[in-house]
Amino acid sequence: MSDSISDNILNILAKHSKLERDKVTLDTHLGNVGVDSLVLVEIIFDLEERFDISIPDPDFTGNQKGQFETAADVVKIVKELIEQQTKSS
Amino acid sequence: MKRVVVTGMGCISSLGRNCTDFANKLFEGKSGIGPITLFDTQGFKVKVAAEVKNYNEQDHFSEKELTKIDRYSQFAVLASRDAVIDAGLDFSEPLAERTAVVHGTGAGGQSTQETGYRRVYAENAKRLHPFTIPKLIPSASSSWISIDHGITGPAFATTSACSSAGHAIGMSLLMLRSGMVDVAITGGSDALITLGTIKAWESLRVMAKDTCRPFSLHRSGMVIGEGAGTLILETLEHAQARGAKIYAELAGIGMSSDAHDILQPLVDGAARAIRLALDDAGQSPESVEYINAHGTGTIQNDHTETQAIHAVFGEHAHKLAVSSTKSMHGHTLGAAAALEAIATISAINEQTVPPTMNYLEPDPQCDLDYVINKSRPMPLSVALSNSFAFGGLNTVLVFKRYNKD
Numbered sequence: 001m002s003d004s005i006s007d008n009i010l011n012i013l014a015k016h017s018k019l020e021r022d023k024v025t026l027d028t029h030l031g032n033v034g035v036d037s038l039v040l041v042e043i044i045f046d047l048e049e050r051f052d053i054s055i056p057d058p059d060f061t062g063n064q065k066g067q068f069e070t071a072a073d074v075v076k077i078v079k080e081l082i083e084q085q086t087k088s089s
Numbered sequence: 090m091k092r093v094v095v096t097g098m099g100c101i102s103s104l105g106r107n108c109t110d111f112a113n114k115l116f117e118g119k120s121g122i123g124p125i126t127l128f129d130t131q132g133f134k135v136k137v138a139a140e141v142k143n144y145n146e147q148d149h150f151s152e153k154e155l156t157k158i159d160r161y162s163q164f165a166v167l168a169s170r171d172a173v174i175d176a177g178l179d180f181s182e183p184l185a186e187r188t189a190v191v192h193g194t195g196a197g198g199q200s201t202q203e204t205g206y207r208r209v210y211a212e213n214a215k216r217l218h219p220f221t222i223p224k225l226i227p228s229a230s231s232s233w234i235s236i237d238h239g240i241t242g243p244a245f246a247t248t249s250a251c252s253s254a255g256h257a258i259g260m261s262l263l264m265l266r267s268g269m270v271d272v273a274i275t276g277g278s279d280a281l282i283t284l285g286t287i288k289a290w291e292s293l294r295v296m297a298k299d300t301c302r303p304f305s306l307h308r309s310g311m312v313i314g315e316g317a318g319t320l321i322l323e324t325l326e327h328a329q330a331r332g333a334k335i336y337a338e339l340a341g342i343g344m345s346s347d348a349h350d351i352l353q354p355l356v357d358g359a360a361r362a363i364r365l366a367l368d369d370a371g372q373s374p375e376s377v378e379y380i381n382a383h384g385t386g387t388i389q390n391d392h393t394e395t396q397a398i399h400a401v402f403g404e405h406a407h408k409l410a411v412s413s414t415k416s417m418h419g420h421t422l423g424a425a426a427a428l429e430a431i432a433t434i435s436a437i438n439e440q441t442v443p444p445t446m447n448y449l450e451p452d453p454q455c456d457l458d459y460v461i462n463k464s465r466p467m468p469l470s471v472a473l474s475n476s477f478a479f480g481g482l483n484t485v486l487v488f489k490r491y492n493k494d
Binding site for chain 2: 037038041044045057
């Protein structure tokens with residue numbers, strides 16, 4: 001498990017949220033830092049480009065329910081997808 | 090104020106080549122949505138669209154014409170030819186100069202653009218076909234229509250994404266009311282089922298996983314459609330003087346902007362457009378019986394639109410029939426307001442409201458009467474057609490049953 005993956009992910013989240021990078025942690029709730037459904041689409045684009053993965057559509061109910069409530073959720077899913085990617089290649 | 094009426098209609102879409110087939114399929118709840126055939130969807134998440142079926146451009150245009158006319162313009166020309174024949178109009182002068190052509194489009198000659206870019210960027214082509222530019226510009230459709238019928242009056246295109254045809258119809262209405270012209274050939278066209286466009290839409294993540302389910306719980310987004318619709322609008326006096334058949338009255342238009350966001354819709358902006366339309370038409374909210382909704386099937390629009398209808402209509406909202414025909418012909422973007430105007434006018438003429446198809450179960454946030462899954466015969470005198478575009482550009486058209494006074 002590489003911390004540099006988490007680091008990269010938190011960099012991307014910080015870029016799109018209202019927070020300074022050192023304030024973004026795994027516990028950060030995306031909905032509380034200005035990440036709405038459209039910002040989420042941009043975050044997903046950056047993550048997919050950065051890690052060459054394909055993230056399934058999150059649940060856009062506008063309540064931030066579903067896969068991406070916290071930064072930790074994002075890290076978990078991205079790492080799973082990277083692992084799937086490595087296994088299949 | 091001069092009254093304006095609809096004296097001709099023409100259309101081409103996934104539901105057929107003419108307005109009779111289009112309307113019949115709507116009332117029967119038939120869908121034009123199916124697997125994409127216009128390009129290879131290998132690797133795409135989006136696999137469905139509402140394509141025009143069995144379309145062969147050589148059937149309608151000569152080889153020479155085809156070097157100069159993009160698919161979106163072809164649709165505009167065909168819809169307009171049918172509308173002009175339907176209206177029984179002959180455009181010798183002085184009428185030719187007193188006729189406007191205002192057609193809308195979201196993107197113009199998109200397939201020409203994509204072919205051009207692929208050749209230049211991916212294939213290092215040394216040259217492009219000389220007529221690439223005149224094919225791709227968004228004013229081409231209006232030019233072709235004016236050429237086709239010898240129209241020498243004002244001709245131009247309007248663009249406002251999903252409201253493009255609404256603004257085209259609106260501009261025509263204003264020119265007719267002002268006395269500048271007596272007739273307008275107006276509507277919209279788009280042919281955006283192309284590899285690049287669908288890839289771009291897919292990236293926005295608003296596309297349906299299965300089909301278009303406006304207002305339903307478990308709806309998952311839009312389905313793109315292609316096609317064109319044209320209305321012939323005339324001042325009432327001009328129509329009566331020549332004994333024209335009159336389909337309906339275009340009683341009013343509301344045009345508003347959200348002033349909010351390039352993507353997110355705003356309840357106030359949509360409600361404002363509805364209110365302005367009713368004011369312009371001199372109609373009370375309680376007089377409205379049917380709304381042909383924007384109803385794209387996205388989580389956002391359908392909720393926002395429902396709230397806007399509540400805001401304007403209050404108690405009366407629950408008495409309205411509201412349906413989205415995008416559930417059958419898809420979201421035709423620049424053609425949407427025109428095709429949906431034809432649907433609304435057909436509803437008035439048939440005294441039947443077309444259904445919202447593919448509805449699964451109620452979403453608590455969308456609580457109106459959406460005429461689900463089956464059309465409904467009912468008395469209809471006043472109906473609205475909504476279009477709420479990206480960037481907050483809204484148009485609402487008011488159609489009234491025409492009774493010979």
